[in-house]
Amino acid sequence: MARTDAIVLGAGIVGTSVALHLAKRGMAVALVDRAGVGEETSYGNSGVIEGSTILPPAFPSSLTGLLRVALKRASEANYHLSFLPQVAPWLMAFRANSRPQRIAETARLNRPLFARALAEHETLMAESGATQYLRNTGWMKLYRSERAFADLEPEFALAREFGLPLDALDAAGARKLEPSLNPVFKRVVFWPKAASVSNPLAVTRAYAARFAKLGGITLNGDARSLHRAGRGWRVETDEGALDAPEVVVALGPWAPDLLKPLGLKLPMAVKRGYHRHFRAEGEAMLARPVVDVEYGYLITPMEQGIRLTTGAEFAARDAAPTPVQFDRLMPQARKLFPLGERADDKTWVGSRPCFPDSRPVIGRAPGLSGIWLAIGHAHWGLTLGPITGVLLGQMMAGETPFCDPKPYMAERFL
Numbered sequence: 001m002a003r004t005d006a007i008v009l010g011a012g013i014v015g016t017s018v019a020l021h022l023a024k025r026g027m028a029v030a031l032v033d034r035a036g037v038g039e040e041t042s043y044g045n046s047g048v049i050e051g052s053t054i055l056p057p058a059f060p061s062s063l064t065g066l067l068r069v070a071l072k073r074a075s076e077a078n079y080h081l082s083f084l085p086q087v088a089p090w091l092m093a094f095r096a097n098s099r100p101q102r103i104a105e106t107a108r109l110n111r112p113l114f115a116r117a118l119a120e121h122e123t124l125m126a127e128s129g130a131t132q133y134l135r136n137t138g139w140m141k142l143y144r145s146e147r148a149f150a151d152l153e154p155e156f157a158l159a160r161e162f163g164l165p166l167d168a169l170d171a172a173g174a175r176k177l178e179p180s181l182n183p184v185f186k187r188v189v190f191w192p193k194a195a196s197v198s199n200p201l202a203v204t205r206a207y208a209a210r211f212a213k214l215g216g217i218t219l220n221g222d223a224r225s226l227h228r229a230g231r232g233w234r235v236e237t238d239e240g241a242l243d244a245p246e247v248v249v250a251l252g253p254w255a256p257d258l259l260k261p262l263g264l265k266l267p268m269a270v271k272r273g274y275h276r277h278f279r280a281e282g283e284a285m286l287a288r289p290v291v292d293v294e295y296g297y298l299i300t301p302m303e304q305g306i307r308l309t310t311g312a313e314f315a316a317r318d319a320a321p322t323p324v325q326f327d328r329l330m331p332q333a334r335k336l337f338p339l340g341e342r343a344d345d346k347t348w349v350g351s352r353p354c355f356p357d358s359r360p361v362i363g364r365a366p367g368l369s370g371i372w373l374a375i376g377h378a379h380w381g382l383t384l385g386p387i388t389g390v391l392l393g394q395m396m397a398g399e400t401p402f403c404d405p406k407p408y409m410a411e412r413f414l
Contacts (some may be wrong), residue, residue, distance in 0.1 A: 012042035013385035015250030021389035038204030056358030075329035076296020076311035093356035112403035130206035277305035305343030
């Protein structure tokens with residue numbers, strides 16, 4: 001039986017970053033996952049480090065948009081009818097949090113995390129020898145109609161408040177940055193301070209390797225085996241039982257499987273997403289992530305090819321994949337960029353853990369002494385993993401947090 005200062009459950013980008021930051025503080029840390037480092041939800045993302053993100057996702061505000069989703073004609077969203085009764089309370093809470101005033105409030109509450117997200121990644125990449133994966137080339141959001149672009153003034157106002165630069169471009173201006181894009185759009189917003197990575201899995205593994213150099217250990221085990229052992233906690237691993245006085249739950253969409261049996265029920269839902277990789281036709285090139293806002297997909301250059309990610313799918317976490325959104329969005333994606341043949345033979349599917357107020361939960365688990373939470377990062381796990389590690393590390397070490405942690409506490413739901 002091994003004993004350590006802290007066990008981190010979940011070796012995605014969030015859990016790995018938390019484990020690394022605890023190890024940097026001199027703690028003896030074990031990182032436990034049933035799969036390999038970074039191989040679950042953290043593997044399939046846009047690769048964007050969204051330091052310039054302002055507004056969280058929102059419930060459709062127009063009747064037309066809602067009907068397109070309801071009638072399964074939208075490329076930006078899909079759902080399983082059988083899952084709607086289960087997720088309906090979450091959707092109603094999400095809708096309530098999508099009111100303009102609440103959206104702006106959420107943006108301000110999340111800002112301390114996003115404002116430091118890129119800098120913390122840069123620090124960890126330098127320490128981990130992973131800077132070759134980082135691209136400081138910004139990202140672009142395309143709008144196919146002037147009307148969609150005209151609705152952006154609230155976001156622009158917050159950008160000014162936060163001191164975030166942006167460039168509003170027409171199609172010609174956008175093609176100076178990305179000449180291979182076809183001018184099927186009217187306007188573009190270029191966010192120059194965003195960054196992206198060319199291989200999210202490699203970045204997570206680099207952070208895990210740095211964790212190991214600091215004395216951290218990574219073990220295979222089932223987080224659901226966690227139980228009380230004296231004054232601390234015990235989890236079973238392939239190497240035997242592991243004890244620690246403190247445990248960090250960073251299990252992403254699997255967190256409820258552990259927390260509910262322990263008596264803690266939080267309003268987490270999952271938004272599933274898919275990606276595929278494609279080759280570019282001819283001499284076509286892409287230098288940065290590009291979002292086609294109205295059709296709800298993103299294309300971005302990865303080491304594996306041009307990655308195309310879908311919007312959200314509301315379905316049970318473990319339900320069979322239904323990648324129908326590709327059928328709806330591929331014609332539009334190919335009009336925008338000359339995507340060629342598939343560069344992979346498998347469609348990736350994963351689940352994003354989301355709270356209805358679009359804020360993560362970072363801090364102590366209410367009523368469970370010794371347990372800490374780092375869950376619910378939604379679309380921003382890659383972005384916020386390292387800065388979550390900073391904040392939680394400071395809290396666990398008794399240091400003064402760099403920002404007020406209250407907005408991210410689980411007690412807001414209880």
